[in-house]
Amino acid sequence: MKTIKGPAIYLAQFLGDKAPFDSLENLAGWAASLGYEGIQVPVDARLIDLEQAASSQTYCDELLGVAADAGVQITELATHLQGQLVAVHPAYDPLFDGFAAPHVRGNPQARTEWAIQQVKLAAQASRRLGLDTHVSFSGALAWPYMYPWPQRPAGLVDAAFDELARRWTPILEAFDDVGVDVAYELHPGEDLHDGVTFERFLERLNGTRAQRRANILFDPSHYVLQQLDYLAFIDIYHERIKVFHVKDAEFRPSGKAGVYGSYSDWVERPGRFRSLGDGQIDFGAIFSKMAQYDYPGWAVLEWECALKHPEDGAREGADFIRRHIIRVAEHSFDDFAGSGIDTAQLKRVLGI
Secondary structure (H helix, E strand, O other): OOOOEEEEEEOHHHOOOOOOOOOHHHHHHHHHHOOOOEEEEEOOOOOOOHHHHHHOHHHHHHHHHHHHHHOOEEEEEEEHHHHHOOOEOHHHHHHHHHHOOHHHOOOHHHHHHHHHHHHHHHHHHHHHOOOOEEEEOOOEOOHHHOOOOOOOOOOHHHHHHHHHHHHHHHHHHHHHHHOOEEEEEOOOOOOOOOHHHHHHHHHHOOOOHHHHHEEEEEOHHHHHHHOOOHHHHHHHHOOOEEEEEEOEEEEOOOOOOOOOHHHOOHHHOOEEEEOOOOOOOOHHHHHHHHHHOOOOOEEEEOOOOOOOOHHHHHHHHHHHHHHHOOOOOOOOOOHHHOOOOOHHHHHHHHOO
């Protein structure tokens, strides 16, 4: 059995223009000062030069040194924004253009090609950093048709997932070339947002090198908002869970609003993200299942909350995660009562 590593923190929600949130060195020192042992690093130019990281071992060693000097490890790189741009429905083109490099904005085909190349570069960078897992979004082509009215044309969903798999296959093969897994954050707004959609995707990768590299980032907050059984999810998909975002949420439906949120802002939604310990998620049960199934990775705080200040959430999160990590036993609790009999005696006990 393995003891989960942590606590770690995802840096994306804390990036800013002022210290200590303006550079990898400053953020690493800030995270360590709060008691974090790991940092999950978004691929953002303020933190990492992706092209240089993909090509230069010296540069990656320098990044590792920055983290080590602060007292933390880099747990994973994350390309949520770039992964999103691998597949964008035209309805979202104007909104998602801002995630892309300026020279490909307004050109969906060029933007997709740029995004694919960016995620492939992240495979090389991950390997040079000594990482074996990477975090991303899948993007979405079918999401505008999630609730079928008017009825979806026959074959629409199949065509969307066929195309999604076609775009991701060469990316996943690039990760396979360097021995790194991709952990998709299953998230509303992405075509991969629950177990069924993840399986649709895997089916289309069946028998390919890409299939073994397609894995899951487990974030129970997204399952609470969908009213999905997050504990049963671990039972079903534990072999594919490679990354764990520790994020809380609550769902309080009313006579006026439910899972769709009513176009309300986050504070007014029935389902909303909360700082650790302020929501409804049973993290004791989650950490128990993770220990039971030998989850090999880190427990990483992703802070998002409709109410609490982010610095308070980050400060409280390190202790919350540390208290929930189960140091697994090295032997069975009832070993003291072992009978110590040998094979011959076992046979006599059984009458054989």
